[in-house]
Amino acid sequence: MAKKVLITGGGGFIGIELAKNLAAKGLQVRLFDLDFTRYDELCSRLGNCPKVEKVQGSVLDTAQVSNAVKGCEYVVHLAAMLGVGRTEKKRMECLNINILGTINVLEACVKEKAKKILLSSSSEIFGEVSGAPVKEDSPKQPISVYAVTKLAGEEYLKAYEARYGLKYSIVRFFNVYGPGQVAQFVMPRFIKNVSEGRSPIVHGEGSQIRAFCFVEDAAEGAVKALLSEAGDNETFNIGNDKEPITMKDLAEKVIAISGKNLKLEFVSMIESDRKPEREIQRRIPCIDKAKSVLGYEPKVSLEQGIKKVMDINYIVDTWLENS
Numbered sequence: 023m024a025k026k027v028l029i030t031g032g033g034g035f036i037g038i039e040l041a042k043n044l045a046a047k048g049l050q051v052r053l054f055d056l057d058f059t060r061y062d063e064l065c066s067r068l069g070n071c072p073k074v075e076k077v078q079g080s081v082l083d084t085a086q087v088s089n090a091v092k093g094c095e096y097v098v099h100l101a102a103m104l105g106v107g108r109t110e111k112k113r114m115e116c117l118n119i120n121i122l123g124t125i126n127v128l129e130a131c132v133k134e135k136a137k138k139i140l141l142s143s144s145s146e147i148f149g150e151v152s153g154a155p156v157k158e159d160s161p162k163q164p165i166s167v168y169a170v171t172k173l174a175g176e177e178y179l180k181a182y183e184a185r186y187g188l189k190y191s192i193v194r195f196f197n198v199y200g201p202g203q204v205a206q207f208v209m210p211r212f213i214k215n216v217s218e219g220r221s222p223i224v225h226g227e228g229s230q231i232r233a234f235c236f237v238e239d240a241a242e243g244a245v246k247a248l249l250s251e252a253g254d255n256e257t258f259n260i261g262n263d264k265e266p267i268t269m270k271d272l273a274e275k276v277i278a279i280s281g282k283n284l285k286l287e288f289v290s291m292i293e294s295d296r297k298p299e300r301e302i303q304r305r306i307p308c309i310d311k312a313k314s315v316l317g318y319e320p321k322v323s324l325e326q327g328i329k330k331v332m333d334i335n336y337i338v339d340t341w342l343e344n345s
């Protein structure tokens with residue numbers, strides 16, 4: 023019988039891609055989320071919805087989580103409150119969903135005898151890292167509540183492995199983008215503005231540097247970590263290091279790909295809702311470990327990825343109130 027995998031937060035934009043990937047590899051996929059509106063809409067636009075079981079519930083409800091984990095060999099834990107600005111405003115909710123929610127999922131894994139859990143952690147845990155691309159063992163200097171919750175989640179996975187022998191993989195995603203994303207992040211915000219004929223708004227001088235990873239590549243990296251024994255009890259950076267870009271150049275690139283006649287609009291950090299002290303100037307992943315241990319290789323170029331997001335034309339403004 024096919025192995026069963028649960029994806030918490032499976033209704034989100036990375037969850038959908040993981041569901042497609044795992045189903046294509048022959049696994050039975052069960053999704054667990056507060057809501058599947060975004061999932062249903064995106065699946066119909068993508069035109070190749072995988073066959074999945076959908077379970078509605080919250081990671082804060084222990085009985086719902088246990089029921090969802092029951093019968094699953096693997097658990098992919100994506101459910102989280104994210105968005106650095108939003109999570110700073112809703113600190114307690116963020117701590118609850120991201121830390122207590124993770125503990126609930128771990129407890130359910132032990133109770134229901136799941137074999138392995140994968141956690142989606144974040145590049146945010148590194149904070150500001152000057153110079154070279156960030157390695158897995160680079161110093162951790164989180165500067166947001168969200169980043170601290172992600173780091174805490176990582177430590178809980180290690181503790182449950184040591185105590186109960188529950189295998190884990192941790193993937194730290196670096197700036198993943200794709201269709202169905204919430205427009206609170208720079209890439210979908212630029213694409214949404216430009217697609218609707220408005221100027222992309224650049225904060226500050228737009229000198230911040232990021233390296234973006236298309237969601238299909240990120241999902242493939244996570245699946246490789248989950249399904250391979252080489253990924254057991256290991257932590258990987260998952261991103262795309264090929265085309266680091268400043269925010270100003272990214273905004274120009276999005277305009278160029280759209281073919282529209284638009285100009286950049288600059289807004290000072292003070293006028294925007296961004297806090298200069300929380301701005302991370304430069305973040306590029308070193309993905310050598312994922313390449314050598316998992317055979318991970320991101321394939322989608324920035325231009326191809328941006329075109330795909332424009333073609334699917336589905337970027338939602340914000341999250342549900344309580345997610």
Ligand SMILES: NC(=O)c1ccc[n+]([C@@H]2O[C@H](COP(=O)([O-])OP(=O)(O)OC[C@H]3O[C@@H](n4cnc5c(N)ncnc54)[C@H](O)[C@@H]3O)[C@@H](O)[C@H]2O)c1
Pocket residue numbers: 030031032033034035036037054055056057079080081082099100101102103104119123142143144145194195196197198199203204341344345
């Ligand atoms: N997008 C990125 O670049 C990025 C970078 C680093 C880490 N991550 C991590 O990847 C994971 C997936 O993120 P995403 O970008 O797909 O975001 P997303 O917002 O699209 O997906 C998160 C999902 O979690 C669900 N959720 C929230 N609270 C829940 C709860 N209490 N119970 C059940 N489900 C709940 C939401 O409804 C949503 O569908 C998150 O853990 C996030 O922290 C993403």
